[in-house]
Amino acid sequence: MSYNAPLKDMLFVLNELAGLKQINALPNCEDATPDTVEAILEENAKFAGEVIAPLNWPSDQAPSSWKDGQVTTTKGFKEAFKQFAEAGWQGVQHPTEFGGQGLPKLVATPCLEMLNSASISFALCPLLSDGAIEALLTAGSDELKAIYLEKLVSGQWTGTMNLTEPQAGSDLAMVRSRAVPRDDGTFAVFGTKIYITYGEHDMAENIVHLVLARTPNAPEGVKGISLFLVPKFLVNADGSLGARNDVHCVSIEHKLGIKASPTAVLQFGDNGGAIGTLIGEENRGLEYMFIMMNAARFGVGMQGIGIAERAYQKAVSYAKDRIQSRDLAGSAGPVAIIHHPDVKRMLMTMRAQTEAARALAYVAAAKLDIAHNHTDADVRKQNQAVYEYLVPIVKGWSTEMSLDVTSTGVQVHGGMGFIEETGAAQHYRDSRILTIYEGTTAIQANDLVGRKTVRDAGATAKSLLAEARATAEQLKASKHADLVAIEAQLSSAITALEEVVIYVAGNMKSDIKAVFAGSVPYLKLAGIVLGGWQMARAALVSVDKLNQGAADASFYQAKVGTARFFAEHYLVQAQGLKTSIVLGSVGTLALAAEQF
């Protein structure tokens, strides 16, 4: 049940693909020298592997529990969170001004991955705090920032996002919670919120709920939603805790997975109104929430990568231990199953998808660092656009692949995989939420189609594909057998994605339903092509290193082999996906509702 952070691959991606040196050269990123980053990652790996990872399985067996409005988190989480906070891990990417370490997102990202490999249930609490911090930094008044940010950044308090209501899931236009102005400038908040992750728990002194609600006479739909800060305990001007606020946890859910993470139903205002403070301006709540959601979506993508890595490590370990059947090519006795071709194939699907998704996510994180810190406004803008294009892909594709990887992890274990004690099944159960929360894959795909592709007529997508073409040229020029084989699949896949981008941008007005019928396949295609591109870049670097006689040839050889596997098992799917997108909507939309 152990977890060893894949530091070697993480550092390879940071240094060779995501350009840590270039990030380190930006203003505000001077502390992130390659040496410092390596030391931070090693420390984080130790914490994730030694303190958090061992809690994952027991926390599934004895989940957090609810009684009389109180949630008792699973054994060990409270102490572990204290250690997490004291070590400063909550603040890695947050401003030094509020007690954070102020490091680039590129550095925070592998930390996020490691924490999620260790335990998604545990990692959700800091992930939600990150979102609350982000929202306050963006839209909070100086007063709110002064009172709340340091406590959140230090991990003394935690944060939540309160969006969903029973009738308002993907469609936030239907939010009904109300916020009525009080004489002192605060609001009385009323309503029921569901699926609130860590909406109630005993790991911190206070919980800072960010809540979407409507003020009286607010416009209908999404344009009438405001964002409120509603603390569990009211906070005095000096930061000390005051009275218990009128927000209560009436139950927690009985879930398929991530059982140790309490998913609360919160009742606001049953006793006169929960006192809340408006964040930013009235009716702009959804806009602020989107800022925090973009961060959270990227974070959920990292959860997919984290759990995929954990499932992969577990499967590899089993495959090396389990002795069964002779080697196909030999006649000696039974061998470890890792020597059987189909077991290798399964492990390679797990490995290749995880590595590709990791590379793409880290590269995306670097884009955001550039967008935030570069001195040239045009460069900032271009990188911001690329980051925003990549966020739904990082979220949607990385989590969808995690379903496949954790399922394959069960399969590698054979009958043992189906027995809960083995632990492979937990990853399968835990991962199943990742394609749903923070926006389902369809919601990500709609975002990719609408805001990220149609709005700029595919310009950002095409700019990425032009870069990918340049990589393909390099592969071809190398005349290296593996690189040339990768090039064949990469070039064909780039063409497929280009055609799809043109199709999506060109047909939105004339046939909106047909375009959206292909939105999820488009997201999947984009993930495969852009992830495959990163793997191709990795192979190029690795061949270079091997040619230079680098130490650790085995690592670079494995990278080339994994990239080739990705090309010939994933990039090859591009043409089929293109056809499904461009032609397949007829079948998708053929049946009327009553024909189902």
Place this chain on the structure above:
Amino acid sequence: MSYNAPLKDMLFVLNELAGLKQINALPNCEDATPDTVEAILEENAKFAGEVIAPLNWPSDQAPSSWKDGQVTTTKGFKEAFKQFAEAGWQGVQHPTEFGGQGLPKLVATPCLEMLNSASISFALCPLLSDGAIEALLTAGSDELKAIYLEKLVSGQWTGTMNLTEPQAGSDLAMVRSRAVPRDDGTFAVFGTKIYITYGEHDMAENIVHLVLARTPNAPEGVKGISLFLVPKFLVNADGSLGARNDVHCVSIEHKLGIKASPTAVLQFGDNGGAIGTLIGEENRGLEYMFIMMNAARFGVGMQGIGIAERAYQKAVSYAKDRIQSRDLAGSAGPVAIIHHPDVKRMLMTMRAQTEAARALAYVAAAKLDIAHNHTDADVRKQNQAVYEYLVPIVKGWSTEMSLDVTSTGVQVHGGMGFIEETGAAQHYRDSRILTIYEGTTAIQANDLVGRKTVRDAGATAKSLLAEARATAEQLKASKHADLVAIEAQLSSAITALEEVVIYVAGNMKSDIKAVFAGSVPYLKLAGIVLGGWQMARAALVSVDKLNQGAADASFYQAKVGTARFFAEHYLVQAQGLKTSIVLGSVGTLALAAEQF
């Protein structure tokens, strides 16, 4: 949580694709007139839907339990099994000579599907009895048949298959259980068997264990394994129950799914030896077990189809009820989510895969009926070969698709899908065993490559593909827009599979590891192409019916739309899979064990 058997589709497949009339015309199949079959299916649908289906969810929440060697099955199973037995459902396909109904496999197959849609946990018990009956019919002495068959066929007793041991899973050569001859001609059996489905329970008076074990001095490996019948209670010559035998259930497993089905660890011979009777000849146990495994493998394929249908129905029902977001093409209020293109896409993936797998499985069942009953020996032989080619595909592909379908079922439910009370998660958990037991997908794929493709140099596969080509010609000749669109994908997919069959048959000797590295993708490709072919046939028939002005145009139109969807979302994957098989082994085998 209800289940309504898809009788319309079942009857369409039976009559239009699987050739029920032709089967009915065979010797021994005279009773299976289309009218009788329809009546039987209606009765079975009632039983499955009203008696069994309501038990499925409660049985997951309060599974079967073990105490002091006794297993108490979940509430309601005992009474339901009594009803099942009394109605004669255990005997549908078994000989009238032993109290069965003697109906063709083609008729038993939809019954099997319905029972598994209702509850896989419940259906496993009769499925295992079917296997035991099959083995006794094949290899049992007249005496054994006389004593055991009637009781098994009536459901008074049940059967089990005891293959797996801790060190012997996929590799039965490693079986260590021992059978020592006793003076009276019986054997004393010793050993530990694991993962024994319904190895202990309280639903029947006696349990008939079929056990693989080695006699003293038996050859090493698979050629030294014999099959023994070891009853829970010894049976007197008159069929009455005697003493308790020395076989005991020491525990049952704590599983991810199918929790109501007790999975036992059985200990044979701890008190001097479990008394067993040799079935057939010594050292031919594996051969007999394979006969019963072929039936069981087909049955597990039907489990995949059954659970996929159940998950599909549940998702459709939710999608019709759940109101969320406006219609993309309109500006009115929020609509049921079934109107959103991506929800339609998800439902269509569930529907199309389930219908394709159903059609292929029923067609396979008809081949076995012809193989058993046709008057012409050559026809029998050819159909037997086709059936045997299809069994690993029905098992492997139908169960793999059930993982996808049940996962999509969760996704359609959004956040609700992750809450156990909703029930979608149960299907996701339950289905996860199907690609593992009765031979993992890799084991099916090895069978497909070795025994079913290489052995006859691809002749059977090619004969099927020639038939598929003829269907493609008909599609083309029709000039019907949907059929022509289907033809384009079908023809290209047939070519891909043909190339793969040639590759597999041609490279086995020169590069066995490369061929087996592509075995599971080959199985998947074969499933897609042959399933897509059945959908294409269904579309042809449906267009014909529509041209003739048949009643129920909506059904036939939906069939055409679903077939087109299958073509443009699944058949399109064929080229990519071909490339993975033919080129992809380099990447699959690139890493040495220590590089993982």
